[in-house]
Amino acid sequence: MQGGSREPSKRRNPRGIEGVISLTSLCEGERGVVAYAVGGFGLVRRLADMGLTPGVEVKLLRKGSFHGPVQIEVRGVGLALGYGVASKVFVRPLKAKPDG
Amino acid sequence: MVKPRLRIALAGNANVGKSVIFNQLTGLNQVVGNWPGKTVERAEGTLFFKGYTIRIIDLPGIYSLSAFSMEEIVSRDYVAVEKPDIIINVVDASALERNLYFTLQLLELEAPIIIDLNQVDFAAKKGVRIDVEKLSEALGVPVVPTVAITGSGMNELLSTVVAVASGERELKPLKARYGKEIEKRVQAIEKLVSAKLLQLCTVYPARWIAIKLLERDTDVAGKLKNYENGKEVLDYAEKLAIELEKIHGEPSPVVIASERYGLANKIAKEVTAIEAPPRISLEQKLDAITTHKILGYPILTGVVVSMFALIFIGGNFLSAGLEFLFENLSLYVESVLSSFLPRIVVDLINNGILAGIVGGITIALPYIVPFYIILALLEDSGYLPRAAFLMDNLMHKIGLHGKAFIPLMLGYGCSVPACIGCRIMETERERFLAGFVVVLIPCAARTVVILGLVGRFIGLHAALALYAFDLVLVFVLGRIAFKVLPGEPVGLIMEMPPYRKPLAKNIFVKTWSRTKGFIYIAFPIIIAGSVAIEALALSGFMSYIVEAANPLIGGWLGLPPETGIPLIFGILRKELTLILLSELIPLESLTAIQMIVFSLVTMIYIPCIATIAACAREFGWRKALAIAVIDVALALFLGGLAYRLLSLVMAT
Ligand SMILES: Nc1nc2c(ncn2[C@@H]2O[C@H](COP(=O)(O)OP(=O)(O)OP(=O)(O)O)[C@@H](O)[C@H]2O)c(=O)[nH]1
Numbered sequence: 001m002q003g004g005s006r007e008p009s010k011r012r013n014p015r016g017i018e019g020v021i022s023l024t025s026l027c028e029g030e031r032g033v034v035a036y037a038v039g040g041f042g043l044v045r046r047l048a049d050m051g052l053t054p055g056v057e058v059k060l061l062r063k064g065s066f067h068g069p070v071q072i073e074v075r076g077v078g079l080a081l082g083y084g085v086a087s088k089v090f091v092r093p094l095k096a097k098p099d100g
Numbered sequence: 101m102v103k104p105r106l107r108i109a110l111a112g113n114a115n116v117g118k119s120v121i122f123n124q125l126t127g128l129n130q131v132v133g134n135w136p137g138k139t140v141e142r143a144e145g146t147l148f149f150k151g152y153t154i155r156i157i158d159l160p161g162i163y164s165l166s167a168f169s170m171e172e173i174v175s176r177d178y179v180a181v182e183k184p185d186i187i188i189n190v191v192d193a194s195a196l197e198r199n200l201y202f203t204l205q206l207l208e209l210e211a212p213i214i215i216d217l218n219q220v221d222f223a224a225k226k227g228v229r230i231d232v233e234k235l236s237e238a239l240g241v242p243v244v245p246t247v248a249i250t251g252s253g254m255n256e257l258l259s260t261v262v263a264v265a266s267g268e269r270e271l272k273p274l275k276a277r278y279g280k281e282i283e284k285r286v287q288a289i290e291k292l293v294s295a296k297l298l299q300l301c302t303v304y305p306a307r308w309i310a311i312k313l314l315e316r317d318t319d320v321a322g323k324l325k326n327y328e329n330g331k332e333v334l335d336y337a338e339k340l341a342i343e344l345e346k347i348h349g350e351p352s353p354v355v356i357a358s359e360r361y362g363l364a365n366k367i368a369k370e371v372t373a374i375e376a377p378p379r380i381s382l383e384q385k386l387d388a389i390t391t392h393k394i395l396g397y398p399i400l401t402g403v404v405v406s407m408f409a410l411i412f413i414g415g416n417f418l419s420a421g422l423e424f425l426f427e428n429l430s431l432y433v434e435s436v437l438s439s440f441l442p443r444i445v446v447d448l449i450n451n452g453i454l455a456g457i458v459g460g461i462t463i464a465l466p467y468i469v470p471f472y473i474i475l476a477l478l479e480d481s482g483y484l485p486r487a488a489f490l491m492d493n494l495m496h497k498i499g500l501h502g503k504a505f506i507p508l509m510l511g512y513g514c515s516v517p518a519c520i521g522c523r524i525m526e527t528e529r530e531r532f533l534a535g536f537v538v539v540l541i542p543c544a545a546r547t548v549v550i551l552g553l554v555g556r557f558i559g560l561h562a563a564l565a566l567y568a569f570d571l572v573l574v575f576v577l578g579r580i581a582f583k584v585l586p587g588e589p590v591g592l593i594m595e596m597p598p599y600r601k602p603l604a605k606n607i608f609v610k611t612w613s614r615t616k617g618f619i620y621i622a623f624p625i626i627i628a629g630s631v632a633i634e635a636l637a638l639s640g641f642m643s644y645i646v647e648a649a650n651p652l653i654g655g656w657l658g659l660p661p662e663t664g665i666p667l668i669f670g671i672l673r674k675e676l677t678l679i680l681l682s683e684l685i686p687l688e689s690l691t692a693i694q695m696i697v698f699s700l701v702t703m704i705y706i707p708c709i710a711t712i713a714a715c716a717r718e719f720g721w722r723k724a725l726a727i728a729v730i731d732v733a734l735a736l737f738l739g740g741l742a743y744r745l746l747s748l749v750m751a752t
Contacts, residue, residue: 016156036350037354038236041316041351043355044351044353045166045168045353045354046168046593047593048353048354048357048358049163049164049168049201049357050163050164050198051198051201051361053360053361054350054354054360061388062388062391062393063393063724064391064393064490065394065493066488068393068492068493069489070466071391071489071596075195075365076194076195076197076198077195077596078387078595078596078598079504079593079594080485080488080489080592080593080594080595081208081281081591081592081593081597082496082502082591082592083492084494084591085591085593
């Protein structure tokens with residue numbers, strides 16, 4: 001299939017913004033700044049209500065096994081997101097800085 | 101002078117301490133625990149303070165006042181429509197920014213609020229100190245720092261409520277203004293709303309309606325449909341929402357949420373001083389290891405297995421001790437009573453009432469009390485959300501997400517609260533799916549049967565095998581139900597509360613109030629059941645029932661014919677099956693296979709009446725009955741199957 005290679009990369013970053021990856025692609029302990037979230041109206045709004053709005057800094061604490069959920073810290077609180085949810089949130093990874 | 105009555109409500113995010121405060125203020129026993137989403141039904145209580153009669157309401161914890169869930173709509177309607185005199189907005193000092201996001205929405209609703217800045221002790225531990233004066237200035241409302249678990253600050257809180265209610269202290273709530281692009285549009289819609297929707301504006305503030313319309317709130321939009329000019333306003337708001345989205349490139353609710361969070365962040369920064377940089381604490385290490393992608397699972401298994409082992413060991417010990425104490429009671433009572441009462445009355449009292457009480461004390465309580473203690477420890481430590489995190493993947497396989505694991509774990513205590521606890525699931529369909537599997541989890545009463553029969557006479561390994569089998573069954577049935585009930589599974593979004601050291605007092609209070617509940621509800625039923633059986637036996641009816649049920653009980657399940665009676669009465673309460681059985685025949689006389697089959701059937705066959713009623717309230721009668729019928733059919737099927745398979749295995 002010819003278009004096969006384009007599909008995944010588009011999924012990786014639907015808005016095609018340079019340097020933006022999905023939250024699930026962050027490494028454990030890495031930080032990033034939320035760029036945007038995709039998905040249904042309800043989901044995007046719910047994420048915003050929980051503090052995941054564009055521009056906010058998040059830290060990925062850990063990932064579950066086998067495409068499991070991820071645990072993040074945002075606005076000083078811990079949050080668990082299912083893999084499906086987390087893969088719809090896109091972030092700009094931050095350069096590693098001494099961990100606080 | 102007659103002091104007026106006051107109506108106040110506790111509102112705030114989940115897990116901030118509202119229920120602890122409610123209990124402190126009213127002396128009642130609302131469930132407290134360390135996971136988000138415990139309070140699903142609003143609780144009410146009354147207290148008296150400085151001559152005031154204060155009616156206080158504990159609202160479910162929510163993160164926002166959008167129309168995301170039923171709880172959010174109910175809460176905002178409560179605030180707007182019922183207009184309580186004062187709302188105590190409970191705020192978690194250790195997560196100020198996220199909590200202020202909610203506060204700002206209460207202010208949009210123009211609600212009369214005061215802030216209870218709770219958990220200042222915990223915030224201090226994290227190195228966070230909040231300037232109460234500054235926060236109060238920024239929001240224009242009183243702020244009272246409290247530590248709910250010690251009761252510190254409660255008096256000041258009530259004094260502030262009274263001071264505000266009496267007009268002694270004035271509220272000058274912050275009129276939050278958002279960015280220019282938003283503000284322009286909000287005000288334009290607000291103008292139209294106050295001109296065209298006079299009636300709606302008597303209930304909700306015009307500005308709030310405008311914001312909600314700009315956010316495309318479906319619930320508010322629905323309200324407008326009943327108005328003549330509603331369509332015009334809606335169309336206008338929609339136009340402006342699209343404009344806003346063009347400018348920002350994000351859905352309008354996200355744009356507005358960002359603005360609110362921006363303001364919340366600004367206020368939080370202004371009033372917070374970070375004293376010591378947070379260091380890696382014991383709690384964090386515990387968090388890391390218990391949610392570890394590999395280690396987490398053996399730990400979870402260990403926690404669950406040791407939970408049952410502890411209950412088993414503690415229960416056996418207590419049970420044997422109590423039996424020893426009560427051994428001669430019956431003989432003694434009989435000899436005393438027969439001296440002046442007719443034989444039949446003595447039998448009713450001795451084999452009915454007394455046997456019921458003794459059975460309840462020696463068979464049920466020894467297992468149930470240790471259980472309640474361990475469950476309370478699990479609830480208060482904050483382990484449940486970690487377990488939910490670990491189980492998210494697996495729960496997706498049955499169309500649910502990790503959060504459903506919390507009511508599932510609660511189900512090991514009692515199916516009734518577990519069933520109601522399914523409300524933490526977001527959609528109707530998920531609530532029902534979760535409810536369906538939750539009632540299959542052996543509750544403490546069924547544990548009495550499993551541990552008290554199979555565990556005690558065969559061994560702990562056999563009992564654990566039954567639990568393991570039950571989990572497999574839950575998974576298989578959940579999977580089938582998921583396939584039958586169409587719908588898109590929702591993903592997990594859950595707050596992870598910090599680990600906390602469980603407070604001895606809280607554990608004690610919770611265990612005691614549950615045990616008390618058990619004694620009040622279960623004992624009368626156990627006694628009535630015992631008397632009824634004795635009456636059946638004395639009147640000779642028993643043999644008819646036993647006869648009629650025998651093809652099923654004896655023929656299909658391979659159980660002694662008398663076991664039909666306890667199984668029928670078990671619909672009332674599950675532990676009744678074992679207690680009544682012990683009154684009818686010596687438990688030791690059952691074969692190992694019979695013990696297993698009996699426990700298996702009891703474990704599955706029907707949720708007890710209290711659970712059926714709870715299901716009916718949550719999901720409607722039709723669904724509740726469907727669950728009951730499915731469970732009975734399944735139990736009989738599996739019971740018969742187990743009898744045959746086990747006989748075959750034992751024979752070889
Ligand atoms: N350290 C500390 N812990 C607190 C304080 N107040 C409450 N807690 C703990 O916070 C947890 C949650 O308290 P709850 O009162 O059950 O929370 P809630 O706001 O009613 O939660 P939901 O019913 O889920 O909305 C419990 O484990 C409490 O022991 C406090 O002032 N200090």
